[in-house]
Structures are given as structure tokens and as C-alpha cells.
Amino acid sequence: xxxxxxxxxxxxxxxxxxxxxxxxxxPIIETFHVIAITAVLGTIMIVDLRLLGFTxxxxxxxRLIAELLPYTWVAFALAVVSGGLxxxxxxxxYAANVEFQLKLVAIAAAGINMLIxxxxxxxxxxxxxxxxxxxxxxKVSGVISLILWVTVIFLGRWIGFTLDVLx
Amino acid sequence: MxxxxxxxxxxxxxxxxxxxxxxxxxxxxxSIHILAIAVIVGSALVSELRLAGILATDQAPAGIVRRYLxxxxxxxxxLLITGLVLVVAEPARTIxxxxxxxxxxxxxxxxxxxxxxxxxLLVAADDTDLAVNAKPVAWLFLLMWTAVIFCGRFxxxx
Numbered sequence: 001x002x003x004x005x006x007x008x009x010x011x012x013x014x015x016x017x018x019x020x021x022x023x024x025x026x027p028i029i030e031t032f033h034v035i036a037i038t039a040v041l042g043t044i045m046i047v048d049l050r051l052l053g054f055t056x057x058x059x060x061x062x063r064l065i066a067e068l069l070p071y072t073w074v075a076f077a078l079a080v081v082s083g084g085l086x087x088x089x090x091x092x093x094y095a096a097n098v099e100f101q102l103k104l105v106a107i108a109a110a111g112i113n114m115l116i117x118x119x120x121x122x123x124x125x126x127x128x129x130x131x132x133x134x135x136x137x138x139k140v141s142g143v144i145s146l147i148l149w150v151t152v153i154f155l156g157r158w159i160g161f162t163l164d165v166l167x
Numbered sequence: 168m169x170x171x172x173x174x175x176x177x178x179x180x181x182x183x184x185x186x187x188x189x190x191x192x193x194x195x196x197x198s199i200h201i202l203a204i205a206v207i208v209g210s211a212l213v214s215e216l217r218l219a220g221i222l223a224t225d226q227a228p229a230g231i232v233r234r235y236l237x238x239x240x241x242x243x244x245x246l247l248i249t250g251l252v253l254v255v256a257e258p259a260r261t262i263x264x265x266x267x268x269x270x271x272x273x274x275x276x277x278x279x280x281x282x283x284x285x286x287x288l289l290v291a292a293d294d295t296d297l298a299v300n301a302k303p304v305a306w307l308f309l310l311m312w313t314a315v316i317f318c319g320r321f322x323x324x325x
Contacts, residue, residue, distance in 0.1 A: 027320055027321055027323070027324045030320055031316060031320040031321070034201065034204075034316050034320055035208075035313060035316050035317075037201075037205070038201065038204050038205040038207075038208040038209075038316065039205075039208050039209070039212065041202070041205035041208075042205045042206060042207070042208040042209020042210070042212060043209050043212065043213075044209075045205065045206065045209055046209055046210075055234075056213070056234050057213060057217070057223055057226055057230060057231045057234050057235070058223070058226070067222065067223060068213070071212065150202060153198055153201050153202055153205070154194075154195075157194050157197050157198040157201060158194050160194075161193075161194050
């Protein structure tokens with residue numbers, strides 16, 4: 001009940017109405033969302049492939065991660081803000097959408113996978129920095145990250161086909 | 168045959184009908200299309216920021232281009248195939264749409280520009296081999312790919 005009320009309050013907010021009523025607002029925010037997620041996935045993929053042993057422009061994994069992570073974070077922040085605005089435009093419909101719920105779960109799982117990696121294999125990165133292929137635990141982190149982010153893209157696209165729009 | 172009547176003919180073909188009526192085909196192909204765009208955005212971001220003098224400036228441009236250009240070519244092939252499926256499935260939404268043709272124009276320009284100014288870098292020895300306008304061209308590439316995404320999303324709304 002409280003959640004439903006909150007979702008309805010979001011729907012009734014001026015910003016929500018503004019996005020719904022301005023014809024170009026939704027597509028423009030969506031475009032920023034696509035730019036952001038392609039930059040998130042594009043940079044993460046380079047790192048994940050390195051974790052699997054496929055080198056890019058650097059042999060060392062540590063330097064590559066340090067170099068690309070800031071871009072991933074900026075893009076992720078843009079994805080969260082733009083995604084947040086899309087959600088705000090129709091909070092009850094998104095909250096009730098199974099693909100949207102699963103997408104949030106997949107993002108959370110990708111976050112946990114990253115935390116585990118940083119808490120374990122990344123602490124010993126000096127030992128495997130230039131190894132190709134890297135140790136199995138590192139490869140596992142890379143594969144899980146790739147699978148989860150690809151899943152996020154698929155689920156995100158599916159929302160567009162399954163959302164019950166209440167305009 | 169006009170573009171419209173070609174679109175109508177394509178729409179009526181069995182393959183177009185199958186693509187449209189099989190519920191998972193369009194969302195799946197669109198998802199793969201976005202994944203391929205992500206490969207281009209990641210590869211172009213690293214390559215062009217290098218050429219703009221911002222990222223990995225200790226690495227020779229030739230090495231960077233050698234790593235990422237094949238990924239861009241591969242992704243372009245996937246984009247062409249998945250894009251073709253989407254056109255066949257929904258001809259009216261695409262070939263009758265001005266934004267679609269603007270997108271095709273920008274993609275073709277980016278493709279040609281890559282052949283002209285990026286492919287030669289594969290054999291460039293160091294920074295001195297870079298063209299004089301390397302930095303503006305690097306930003307132009309990033310702008311073009313951004314515009315492609317913009318048009319791609321707006322095809323659905325025009």
C-alpha cells in the first residue's frame with residue numbers, strides 16, 4: 001500500500017507530468033539512456049574481455065581497469081539519471097513490469113559480482129596483472145559480468161515491448 | 168517502383184510477416200543491435216580519445232587502432248545484418264522515414280571516414296604520422312556515433 005502510494009505520488013509529480021506531456025522529452029531521455037548504456041557496456045566489455053585473457057590496448061589488467069573505470073562510472077551515472085527519469089514518467093507501470101524488476105536484479109547482481117572481484121582477485125592483481133590467460137577466479141568474474149550486462153540490455157529492450165503504459 | 172510501393176511489397180512478403188508475427192524476433196534482434204552499438208561505442212571511445220590526446224597517450228595510435236578497428240568492422244557487420252532484419256520486419260517504419268535515411272547517411276559517412284583516416288593508421292609508426300587534423304576528426308567521429316544513436320532511437324518516434 002505504501003509503495004503503491006509512493007509510486008502514485010511520483011506519477012502525480014510535476015516532473016512526471018512534464019515528461020509525459022512533452023512529446024520529445026521521453027525519446028530524448030531515452031536516447032541519453034542508450035548512449036549511456038552503450039558506453040557502460042562498451043567500456044566494461046573491454047575490461048571483461050581482458051579478465052578472460054583477451055588483451056586490448058594494454059597488456060596489464062591493472063592499468064586498463066584504472067584507465068577505463070572512470071568512463072564506465074560517468075556513463076553509469078548518466079544511465080541511472082536518465083533511467084530514473086524514464087521511471088518517474090510512469091512509476092506504477094515500471095514498478096509492475098517484470099522485465100524492469102529483473103533488470104534491477106541483474107544490475108544489483110553485476111554490482112555484487114564487481115564487489116566480490118574487487119574484494120578478492122583484484123587485491124592480488126600484482127600477481128596476475130600481465131598473465132594471459134589470468135587465473136580462473138578472474139575469468140569467472142569476467143564471464144559473469146559479461147552475461148549480466150548483456151542480460152541487462154536484453155531486459156531493457158524487452159521493457160519497451162511489455163510495459164503497460166497508463167498515459 | 169517507388170519507395171512506398173517497395174515497402175508495401177516487402178511488408179506483404181512471407182519473411183516480413185514471420186519476423187513481425189514471431190513475438191520474440193524484433194526485441195531480440197533490437198537487443199543484439201544495441202549490443203553491437205555498445206561494441207562500437209566502447210572501441211570508438213578508446214580509439215578516438217587516444218587520437219584526441221586524452222587517453223593512453225603513452226601508447227602508439229597504430230597499436231590502439233590495430234586492437235579496436237577489427238572490433239568496429241565486426242560490429243558494423245552485425246549492425247548491418249540485424250538492421251536489415253528490422254527493415255524487412257517493419258518497412259514502413261524505416262524506409263519511409265526521413266530519420267532512418269539521415270542515420271544511413273551518417274553511418275555511411277562514418278564508414279568512409281574510417282576507411283580514409285583510420286585504416287591508414289594501422290601502418291603508421293608513431294604520432295608524427297598522424298594527420299594534422301587528427302584531434303578535430305577524433306571528436307567528429309564521437310559526434311557521428313552519438314548522432315547515429317540519436318537517429319536510431321528517434322526512428323521509433325517519427
